[in-house]
Amino acid sequence: MKKLEIIIRPGMFEKVRDVLSELGIHGLNYTEIKGFGRQRGHTEVYRGAIMQVDCLPKIKIEVVLHDNMLEPAVNAVMLTARTGQVGDGKIFISAVEDAMRIRTGQRGDAAL
């Protein structure tokens, strides 16, 4: 099992969720986050006071997959969430030791 932490632009969430569903991935969680990377922030102006905003809003999706779904999933996300501009986001991939479906007690891949 692999866990993906997918950080994308806020406007991309629905498209990414749809494309993952089409791959047969039927469960994920997402969080609205703020952060910064290479993308510069933006300025906001309130009554002539210019303020630099460094942390930008992003969406973080967390999803755990069967190993054989890893490459199709990351490719689909890349094709969907990409604009080619700085700030498209990142995917962090890690191994997951085990999982359990709380309702049935199933373990491992069967729990996904």
Place this chain on the structure above:
Amino acid sequence: MNAPDTAFVIICATMVMLMIPALALFYGGLVRARNVLSTHMYSYACLGLVSVLWALVGYTLAFGDDMGGLVGNFRFALLDGVNGNPAPMAPQLPHTVFMGFQCMFAVLTVALISGAYAERMRFSAMLLFSALWLVLVYAPVAHWVWGGGWMGRMGALDFAGGAVVHMSSGAAALACAQALGPRISTGSRHVPHNLPLTLLGGGILWFGWFGFNAGSALAAGTLAGQALVTTHMAAACGILGWIIVEWKHTGKPTSLGAISGALAGLVAITPGAGFVDVLPAMLIGFIGGMVCYGGVLLKSRFGYDDALDVVGIHGLGGTWGALATGLFASAAVNGVDGLFYGNPGQVLIQLASIAGTWAFVYVATRIIVRLVGAMVGLRVAPEEEYSGLDLGEHNERGYNL
């Protein structure tokens, strides 16, 4: 007394009352989310406290029989003699209606100051300050201008409260901001938490301002109509003046700039609403928008933390308006000419009223703030400032989402 004038002023008084919740929204949107209720409370507390004090002593100090041109006597204390008989200052109205209309002005003026001390002043200190300020500052200044005091007698023009309401709240705001010191971590972190609230509040303020300015004619007639139109046009031009300057200065026009410019135009036209013609009113509003944009930039230059720009908008806008009334007043509108209509002396009178208002209000407010600080302490503790005054002063939060 007559029914049309009475009906008109009753409606105007209710419109001015609506300005106070509108001000709460306007200010509430500009602060951070953790202070939204405390900022609203400043306005609602004024509705409670100032209204009551106005009935007990404020009204009589402003509109009682003149004592030396400085303050009214106690003839109407506890509203004694304020009943259905004609009001001494406006015989076309019942005395109660005149008193009630003036009450709304007092509440609004005291509430305006809260923009300077928002996000850091203790609620108890705010109550004590507001009570003392109403009695010791607002009531005398209202008397000077409208109650038969020295400023009105020397011929200073202030139709609806350029000096009494806006300059005085602006000067008090400067004194408060300097006495309290800046909010912790002033700078890039003070971002308005809900501008739609501010825009809604500002829009309702514009509506209420028609009651404020047109109602100050105290009669339903041509003068009220003149004030309605000058008020509206000045506000419209204030939007344009502000956003043109900020478009040049920072690159983009903002919604906060538009509503701030509207208020700047409204403040600027307040003293002249019933003295100037419509085209000059448009110029007063347009320049008012530009002047107040510059005014709000002053605080970073001089280092006082006037949180919500009371000095920049009400102080400077009111000052510009008082001066502009001396420039543009026309006898064809209301019997007095200004500089551009051949009466340069009016400008000197207006300048004297500006200097007198700023000097008295600023000094008196510094003294009151010092007194309140010694009695109950002005500021909340730093930990409370970090966590927010909503929780710290009122045990509630604005948003439990």
